[in-house]
Amino acid sequence: MNYEDEILLMLNEVGESGMPLRRIALNVFNMKNSFFEPLSQETVYQEVAEWLREVSQQSGSPIVKAERRGWYKINPDSPKVIQMRLEFLPHF
Numbered sequence: 001m002n003y004e005d006e007i008l009l010m011l012n013e014v015g016e017s018g019m020p021l022r023r024i025a026l027n028v029f030n031m032k033n034s035f036f037e038p039l040s041q042e043t044v045y046q047e048v049a050e051w052l053r054e055v056s057q058q059s060g061s062p063i064v065k066a067e068r069r070g071w072y073k074i075n076p077d078s079p080k081v082i083q084m085r086l087e088f089l090p091h092f
Contacts, residue, residue, distance in 0.1 A: 001047060006031050021049055060078055
């Protein structure tokens with residue numbers, strides 16, 4: 001399953017400080033789990049962890065590893081993040 005949008009939205013709201021992997025996975029689980037499509041919390045954790053590891057190693061990635069071990073944060077210099085922030089601006 002693809003959780004990219006949920007992860008980017010969440011890390012954008014958190015800001016430059018970032019979040020630990022376990023908290024990111026828990027929030028994704030809470031966002032996506034439903035009565036009609038139940039998810040396994042362990043499976044969501046594994047998929048989120050794998051995606052974050054892969055994406056954070058790419059150059060120009062919207063996600064980077066934070067200073068603290070096991071933490072990830074949004075990369076404000078990424079073109080994808082810049083575009084995402086423009087799209088989330090309120091329309092007046």
